[in-house]
Amino acid sequence: MVIEIDARGLGCPKPVINTKKELDKIENGIVSVTVDNSIAKENILKLSKSLNCEVNVVKEEVGFIVIEIKKGENTVVEVKKENELEDSCIFISSDKMGLGNDELGEVLMKGYIYTLTEANPYPKHIVFVNSGVKLTAQNKATIENLKILETSGVEILSCGTCLDYYGLKDTLEVGSITNMYNIVDIMKNTSQTISIQ
Structure with missing residues (x-):
């Protein structure tokens, strides 16, 4: 075949x-x-x-x-387990990935969010702060992929203060609004926090 x-x-x-x-x-x-x-x-x-x-x-x-x-027989391919969640938090503080060219940073962040939907296990939480909240309220490509993660049980959280600052509180399209107390609590109580900047 x-x-x-x-x-x-x-x-x-x-x-x-x-x-x-x-x-x-x-x-x-x-x-x-x-x-x-x-x-x-x-x-x-x-x-x-x-x-x-x-x-x-x-x-x-x-x-x-x-x-x-x-x-063949000796191949080891990880079997994808649907709806499996890892005790981790991904902390995203920008709508771009890395320092340097902003256009490239936007492409990289879009690719990162998409790749999260294809990589198991999923994290339990994804937290968005500062300009990262634009990914849950403005960016159609990332919103679509974040909805896939949310449907699988991933908690998508956007900082309310940050949404207010950027005038996006009424346009949030995926996940829910959170506060700094809850963000700190999640980061303290998960096994691993991965910061994406």
Whole structure:
């Protein structure tokens, strides 16, 4: 059985995520992935090796790379457990990821929120403060993915003071409004807090 994936034109991390999804579906077989850049190629090679799959680049031209991944008896692929939550909190304090170019930061944050929907286990809480609250009230792409997480049991919380500051309290589209006392309580009582800036 050969499953073919055309991941050309897809931004990071979608080529990897789409490949992982197809590998998860089969016990034995071949997944053939076509990508259009070396970064996607390297990411898929790393994924395949991390899953103990046999992987080969079977064709490589400018803008056209075909990678063949063979999954067999020795492959270890993590089974995705729906609705499994980890005792952790993700703390997001900006609508952009990293320092430097703002446009790039917005792309990275959008990609991060999307990738959270594809990575299990989900965290119990995601807390948004400062300009991070724009991701729950203004950014349609992130709101859509945050709703997926919320449906799976993740608590999505936005700082009320921050929503007020940006004039967004009446436009919150996902999750609920919280306060600093509750934020501190969550961060103190979860096993791990991951800060994204």
